[in-house]
Amino acid sequence: MPGYTDHLGLVITTDSAQAAACYARGLQLLADSREAGVMWRAALESDPSLGIALAALVWSATVDDAPGDLLTALEDCLAGPPVSTRRERQHMEIIAIAARGDRDRAHALGLDHLREFPEDVLVAHLIGGHSAR
Numbered sequence: 733m734p735g736y737t738d739h740l741g742l743v744i745t746t747d748s749a750q751a752a753a754c755y756a757r758g759l760q761l762l763a764d765s766r767e768a769g770v771m772w773r774a775a776l777e778s779d780p781s782l783g784i785a786l787a788a789l790v791w792s793a794t795v796d797d798a799p800g801d802l803l804t805a806l807e808d809c810l811a812g813p814p815v816s817t818r819r820e821r822q823h824m825e826i827i828a829i830a831a832r833g834d835r836d837r838a839h840a841l842g843l844d845h846l847r848e849f850p851e852d853v854l855v856a857h858l859i860g861g862h863s864a865r
Contacts, residue, residue: 735817740851744784745816751779758788762857765792783809783816787824788854790831799831806831819849826855 735743736752738759744752758771769792775785783806790806793799806828814821822845830838842859846852 740853742819742849742851743817744782745820746779746782748779748782751775751782751785754778755782755785755788758785759853762853768792781809781815783824784820787827791827791854791858794827794831803828803831819845819852822849823852823855827858830858 735745736749736756738744738752738756744755746752746755752775754771754775758768758775761768761771769789772785772788772792775782776789779785786802786806786809790799790802793802806824810821810824810828816824822841826838826841826845829841839859842855845855846859849855
């Protein structure tokens with residue numbers, strides 16, 4: 733499947749340059765979860781199958797204590813056929829685990845994930861850091 737890269741060189745599995753750009757811009761706006769959420773919603777409008785954008789929205793909603801239907805959609809995405817890289821899938825799983833309330837497990841998995849993918853800023857942010865390095 734074609735892909736693009738974000739500003740840190742991580743693959744974004746999508747056919748849509750617009751979806752990739754919106755997702756990457758959302759990562760740059762992490763300090764403002766609402767503005768980041770606007771970008772991630774735009775990414776999903778460009779590519780509804782972009783699971784990492786959905787995971788990012790779940791993270792954003794979790795910050796505001798309201799993942800609801802977004803978490804259900806992310807879990808459905810994870811239950812379907814894999815359409816992303818292993819890094820993206822792990823990223824989505826860690827966010828889903830955290831959103832379900834198992835913060836300790838998400839933290840442990842996030843630490844393991846960051847050893848292999850230290851540039852994954854959203855996972856780093858989720859487990860308590862503001863950057864992966």
